[in-house]
Amino acid sequence: MVRALWPFALLLALAALLPLSGNEYWALIATRAAIYWILVAGLNLIVGYAGQLAIGYVALLTIGAYTASVLTAGTVMAPIGAFPALGIAAVAGAFFGVIVGLPALRLRTFYFAMTTLGFATIVTQITLAWQDVTGGGIGIPGPALPAPMDTAWGLYWFCLAVAVVCTWATANIAHSRFGRALVAIRDTEVAAEAAGIDKPRMLVLVFILAGALAAFAGGLFASLQTYITPDAFTFELSLLFFIAVLIGGRGSILGPLLGTILLTLLPEIAAPLAAWSTFLYAALLLVIVLAIPGGIAALLDRRNRLALPENRDIRPDAAALEPLIGQRGAPETMALRGIVLAFGGVRAIDGVDLDVRQGEVHGLIGPNGSGKTTTLNVISGYYKPEAGSMTIGAAALPPGAPEGRAARGIARTYQTPRLIGEASVLQNVMIGASISGTATFVESLLSLPRHMADERRMKAQARLALAAVGLSALAEVRADRLQHSELRFMEIARALMLKPGFLLLDEPAAGLSVEEIKRLGALIKSVSRQGTGVLLVEHHADLIFDICDQVTVLNLGKVLAAGTPAEIRVHKEVVSAYLGG
């Protein structure tokens, strides 16, 4: 933790030493950098963490600047003080932040980029046209802050203080379950849903925060400019904010901070190039995307360039399961009755019945295309069956609604592991406990006690889960550096974080060595003995017959046979259709 903080401390020390220079021009530049960072800090959560490409964020700066200026200038009502005006500007920004963000909740990336761009154009047009209020092309004076913020250095100290608070607060969010959820939405939306992460809610929360910060920054910007016209809010500025995040690197706070400082200083250092600045920004964007997609943050991350030990061993430890999952009460049964699902004319599942009891391993086998994964997807809610019912105990399991499965204790893994490559293994696993968080967004923002307790508990659980699957040694490693087999065990650890009542495993043994399969089998068996019902889709017949208590065989979407492994092994049709021999 100390090691991660020194760059921030160094920057702050430099910023605190700047007034010694006595150069007011430098005060202006540094104040501008601080104001830009207040906006970028919020935008970073949207672009760098949630992966939503908001390229027109200058619109919110404009809204904040004009709201604050109009209220202090009194063109619509009696003038009010600068600070209330800044507050109202932040509220307006939060509101419009959500409005601009709405398309991101349902639409694909490019659409969202486009709508933010369209919004930016419109806001500028309105400031030009609404002359009675905004002064049109002539402009309007910005809010004048009271003493001691009315001097260049006074304003500098104030903006610096706000910037420090913003850094701290957005870092708190970034390192909370909210930050992890945003990254999960960015990189693996499917797994995020299965972990019970509510994408619209998460995005709306950060849109509110980022919008408020951007508009507050806008108010300060107007104050710094002392007089604003629509010309001050060019698309170039929007580009600066956006590229600052990307230069900095996704999923980092320090990177975008350095990016913001760099881009603010660049036109000052290279004054003759001022006319070319947008061109340079664009060229920089292209270079980053093509050459260093990780940005500054990836360049600074030396630890993850060290070689990992070879011949690593995955050694699951069943003893960690007891403190992690605990023992369940009376076992329940998940029952599927007459499930039917067709894709076009093909009946992928055609009247499947299935009973998975807690405390047992239930194998689901069958040839390719027999409907095994489709059955898992129906249980997980990714597909809505056309007919049939699902229940857990006495309660019905509603069809569809994948994000509600975690709350019902259903966890799963995938045929191709779904992971957040840029996050550490520990953080990946902590995603699984998202719904167990108790702290609200505001509590996490301010790092209040409940947030701290949540984090401590989730971290401890994640370490237990990693011990249980045998990946403790790799906890701090970036997940995309793991081998395929390790990723499979990591997914199981993530699923265990839910203390699942039912665990759905989709071909967990695919790509594992013989020795690893043996350990996987023992792990699955111990998980079921903690009272979890395991539904195992697998092609390795040995594994199935070794560890399963019940086996269901599917063929062409129908149940071909169901029973104990011993019964299935001698079932005539199963042998001829699937097992061979």
Place this chain on the structure above:
Amino acid sequence: MLASILASGLAVGAVYALIGITYNTMYSTSRVMSFTAGQLGMLGGVFGSLFMLRLGLPWPVALVLTLTACALLGVVTEFVAVRPVLKSLDQHLYVLSTLAVALLIQNLTALQWSTEPQPFPRLLEMGSGIWDEKYWLPVGACVVTIVGLEYLYRHTLVGRAFVAIAEDNFAARALGLPERNLRIASYALAGAVGALAGFAGGQLLLAFFANGPLLNFYGFIPVALGGLGNNRGAVIGGILLGLFQQAANFTVGGIFSSVAVFTLFIIVLLLRPQGMFGAPVARRV
């Protein structure tokens, strides 16, 4: 007033539809929505003005040169901004790379051409009032493009190969179709279509560097409403958008017409994310 609304609405609608087709042509072979679509339209106007007014060339020569230049630019886009990021389509890096190229084009134009709108000459000296050529030329260009594309897609081997790639990239490659060359060809085609939009609409939009983002947005709306890759949807959406925008322009004024368009766009997309004529999203798991 109704006649003016219809004339100008159809004209700008045709330009938007053509930009929409530009988006679709690039999308069909690469699954990439490129920010360069609007810039190609902008360049159609700028190059036209450059060749005819500054260099004094006759309009057919200028048209050919403009289309060729933009087709080349399309190919450059494919090499610089599309091919390198195709591997990781799901990370949406293409949004950033094509945005960067679009901004490079736009700023180079601003610096080397002019930051003020420049005149675009009359081509045929035909018509006046609402029958002025500046209104029917874009419509004509749109009709020619649609007929041309339909012929290409239905009656030529290359065109069918385009359709095959658009339908199922993997299967097309397995059949031995030269996917990479077809993609380059489609970017060249898109460049020419975008340039044609700007050239035909030059008298309406003038040769102005800031037309790029404008056309980007208004050309994207028909695509979004019509469904990605759906040219018929783009044409219908483009014409409707043009008429709606001009009607709002004449009745409530320019600023509020863009607010109206934007609001309508968001509402429609929130209700029908796949567009009016698009198919629902494919399976994800």
